[in-house]
Amino acid sequence: MTQLSQSNSETFAAASLAAKSGTEVRLEGVTKDFGLAKPAVDDITLRIEPGEFMTLLGPSGSGKTTTLNLIAGFEVLTKGQVLLNGQDVGALPPHKRNLGMLFQNYALFPHMSVYDNVAYPLRERKTAKDEIQRRVGEVLELVQLVGRDKHLPKQLSGGQQQRVALARAIVFNPKVLLLDEPLGALDRNLRGALQLEIRRIHREVGSTFVFVTHDQDEAMNLSDRIALFNEGEIEQVGAPEELYARPETLFTAKFLGDSNVFHLGKVSPIDNAVAWEDERWAVDANTVSPKVASDRGSALVVRPEGVSVSKNRSEVPPDANAVKATILDIEYLGSYRTLVLALGDARLNGRARIDAQSSDFSLGEEVVAWWRPYRQRLVAE
Ligand SMILES: Nc1ncnc2c1ncn2[C@@H]1O[C@H](COP(=O)(O)OP(=O)(O)O)[C@@H](O)[C@H]1O
């Protein structure tokens, strides 16, 4: 017995867990209609790769949780298919899908020790006692709660309780882990720390993670790819950098980060210039979203870090696009300053990020904001 537990303790958690690889999750025309004006999930098609960290991001009510519940089997599909490694699981109840789940409210059993909470899914699966001991030991190591196994949940902090819940969700080696706003109840610092932990655990266990959040920074931090939800539909799917740098629609541009937005109305996607007020701006074909169409409104967006500010037009490079602006406010943010601007005659709200050292602007000053055409995007509204 001594020898057995010794050799078990040598089995480092990560080594045995990393042997698995994740499952492909495929959604084909997935629809859930609760009889509201519009289906909560409206004809979604998405392929999540084995071992991928995919985040479903979007505002409240956009259908993220419903999508997760359809994958888990807690909701019945109105239409479409959910496939795990190619197998249609539409008819399988949740416990037969063998997925791990983690929600915002830790939902630990309050009267059970940490050990018993984590062991619970293994006992349900009639796992042998020494195997339970081994696995619980491994996952408690993975979530850095070694030595807390006899504690009751109420003796732990919120962050520690969520780690216990995470340990319980992964203890039976699920090939897919579904996480619904698991850090939503934690304060900001703790959230940052647990984001790092979740990333590390994802790398070590190799399962497919489907993570729901409405927090853009959290999504950018964690994900291999983000599926951005808008009213039950997927607006755009891509790596965080892709969504930030190459938004296809105004919704995506505005949801991820700040933008200066100029509404243009209908434009032809092949024009090499657009007009706004008295300005005429060059358009670089590489920066036109594939969703821009002449029968649909469009907007030109520029990130604050793409915008420069000069005192007058003569200082603006000839190949730049420019607009007159008034400085409304100057925000000092440590490593940089943000100028809050009123743009054009319309006095649109805008922002430019400038060097923290530059201090030669004052409130109320009339200036020129400018950017190079490659820093802008022409997106669909
Ligand atoms: N069981 C339900 N019955 C009726 N409507 C629901 C139900 N669950 C969710 N909804 C509605 O579906 C839409 C999407 O909800 P949800 O998936 O929870 O969004 P999210 O997780 O993105 O905040 C919302 O309008 C919500 O009110």
Ligand SMILES: [Mg+2]
């Ligand atoms: Mg939700």
